[in-house]
Amino acid sequence: MELDFLKPLFDRPGPWASVYLDTSRTTEDAAQRQQLLRRAAAGQLIDLGADGRTCRAVVDHLAHQPVSGAPPGRALFATDGEVVLDVPLGCSPTDVETSWSVLPHVAPLIGLCGDGPRCMVAYIDRTGADFELRDAHRRETAGHAEGNQWQGRGHRSIPADRYEWHYRNKVENTWNQNAEIIAGEIARAWPDSGANLLVLAGDPRERRAVHHHLPEPLRAHTVETERGSRSPGGSTRLLDEQIAAAREDYARRRLDSVLDLFHAARGRPGEHGPRGVDAPVGEAVEGVPAVVDAARSHQVATLLLGLEGSDPRREVWIGPGSDQLGVQRSHVQAMSCPKPVKARADDALLRSAAAAHAEVLLVPEGVQGPAGGLGAVLRWS
Numbered sequence: 001m002e003l004d005f006l007k008p009l010f011d012r013p014g015p016w017a018s019v020y021l022d023t024s025r026t027t028e029d030a031a032q033r034q035q036l037l038r039r040a041a042a043g044q045l046i047d048l049g050a051d052g053r054t055c056r057a058v059v060d061h062l063a064h065q066p067v068s069g070a071p072p073g074r075a076l077f078a079t080d081g082e083v084v085l086d087v088p089l090g091c092s093p094t095d096v097e098t099s100w101s102v103l104p105h106v107a108p109l110i111g112l113c114g115d116g117p118r119c120m121v122a123y124i125d126r127t128g129a130d131f132e133l134r135d136a137h138r139r140e141t142a143g144h145a146e147g148n149q150w151q152g153r154g155h156r157s158i159p160a161d162r163y164e165w166h167y168r169n170k171v172e173n174t175w176n177q178n179a180e181i182i183a184g185e186i187a188r189a190w191p192d193s194g195a196n197l198l199v200l201a202g203d204p205r206e207r208r209a210v211h212h213h214l215p216e217p218l219r220a221h222t223v224e225t226e227r228g229s230r231s232p233g234g235s236t237r238l239l240d241e242q243i244a245a246a247r248e249d250y251a252r253r254r255l256d257s258v259l260d261l262f263h264a265a266r267g268r269p270g271e272h273g274p275r276g277v278d279a280p281v282g283e284a285v286e287g288v289p290a291v292v293d294a295a296r297s298h299q300v301a302t303l304l305l306g307l308e309g310s311d312p313r314r315e316v317w318i319g320p321g322s323d324q325l326g327v328q329r330s331h332v333q334a335m336s337c338p339k340p341v342k343a344r345a346d347d348a349l350l351r352s353a354a355a356a357h358a359e360v361l362l363v364p365e366g367v368q369g370p371a372g373g374l375g376a377v378l379r380w381s
Contacts, residue, residue: 001110001361002118002194003354008084009077009104010322010351017050018105019058019076020093020112023065037096038062048100053081061086073112077104088138089113107312107346110305110362116247117196117254122186123230124202124210126175129182130230133193134243142193145185147178179209187215197221197250199243201228255361258302259369262377284377286370288314288345289327294376295352296323296331302377303353305346306363309373312346322355345374 009016019041023034038059045055058076061083065074073089089112099105120142121132131142186198198214198221200207207224214222223246227239265284285294288311294300305312318325319337325348326332332340353360363369 001113001359002196003350003360004194004357005087006085006104006106006109006350006354009106010354012079012084013320014079014102014104015050015100016102016104017045017054017058017076017078018099018101019045019074019078020089020097020108021062021074021076022072022092022095023074024072024092034062034065041096041098044096044098045100048098050100051081054078057081057083075109075112077106087113101343101347102341103318103343103347103351105344105347106350107305107307107344110350110360111307116244116251118194119197119199119243119247120186120190120193120195121199121201121228121243122182122207122210123228124182124200124206125230126178126203126206128178128230129185129202129210131186131189133195143185143189145182147181175206176209179206180213182210183213183215186210187218190218195221196254197223197247199246200224201239202230255363255367258304258361258377259363259367262304262370262375263368265377283380284375286375287311287372288316288374291349291374291376292316292325292327292345294378295349295356296325298323298356299378299380300349300353300356300358300376301379302359302361303349304361304363304370304375304377305349306365306369306373307346308365309370311372311374312344314345315342316345316348317341318343318348318351322352325349325352349374 021037021041041062042055042059045058058078061076071088071090072092075087075089076083077085087109091112093108093112097108116135118133118135121134123130123132126147128144128146130144133140133142190198198218200211200222211219211222211224225239225242225246227242228236262284266286285291291300291303316325316327317329317332317340319332319335319340321335321337324332324335324337324340329340350360352358363373369375
């Protein structure tokens with residue numbers, strides 16, 4: 001999971017109201033139930049010590065949510081009388097959960113947003129392609145590529161005899177050039193897209209030609225789907241299902257790969273992980289003190305978070321800066337922070353991960369991950 005969308009939360013001081021709410025509307029009494037949940041959220045925040053302006057901002061924001069098209073749940077983060085971020089959730093939380101803390105309580109998002117990666121979808125035909133970016137709940141257009149238009153297109157019949165080969169050769173060349181143009185535009189847009197997965201949709205011939213022209217490193221992040229068209233209109237249900245399956249498969253393979261590296265790096269020098277991954281000692285750490293030290297020095301490449309463990313709920317000391325954290329108060333005071341405060345380890349580490357552009361992966365219950373629920377694969381030893 002990428003955390004760039006959380007940065008607005010960490011640029012402002014707290015305290016923060018964090019609200020996780022079931023917003024599904026599948027029953028006849030949904031409207032009444034939502035009203036009760038809003039009241040419950042406000043009551044819990046008041047009991048926790050939240051100020052009245054922030055409580056009212058949360059309730060007013062929830063009261064104006066649309067009735068149709070609601071996601072299974074929402075997460076709201078508010079401070080100083082303003083809802084700063086509203087995140088649709090892929091899974092429904094249990095009724096309503098609230099907190100009032102110095103940092104926004106973002107750790108539950110890792111499990112509720114879904115683990116699927118951000119992906120770029122390219123809708124391809126013979127003349128060009130349209131690009132779209134998707135994550136769990138948002139879609140946005142991301143440009144297009146236009147190929148060459150050959151005058152032989154359209155309703156003109158194919159000439160016979162000695163001209164036929166020339167005609168077909170012109171068509172083939174144009175299609176191949178357009179595939180190269182589309183692939184080049186994808187490669188240009190890819191680094192700034194924030195995507196981890198590329199999905200090629202369209203007719204088989206065109207999408208395979210584009211796949212062939214992609215740079216080799218990008219092909220490793222690319223899948224093709226049998227559904228999808230550049231033409232507007234029509235149902236996208238089957239395409240959406242295939243993209244969701246591709247995202248889930250990518251997330252599963254990514255977690256397996258990182259855990260292999262983590263376990264190998266935590267073993268003896270030269271020891272192999274479950275799938276033959278070889279890594280030297282020192283490239284992975286586990287436990288609150290070691291992970292906090294790595295985060296403080298910006299070493300964390302991938303943060304592994306097991307929400308069932310006890311370590312994520314432990315308290316650490318923090319300052320206003322994302323790298324001002326430590327297991328002891330004196331550690332943070334030594335970083336020009338005279339008045340450190342306590343925060344949950346998972347929230348503090350997620351703040352650091354967002355600032356350092358680190359990846360965060362949830363280790364599901366039943367999967368062997370870091371002891372205690374906190375670990376990290378490092379950028380360097």
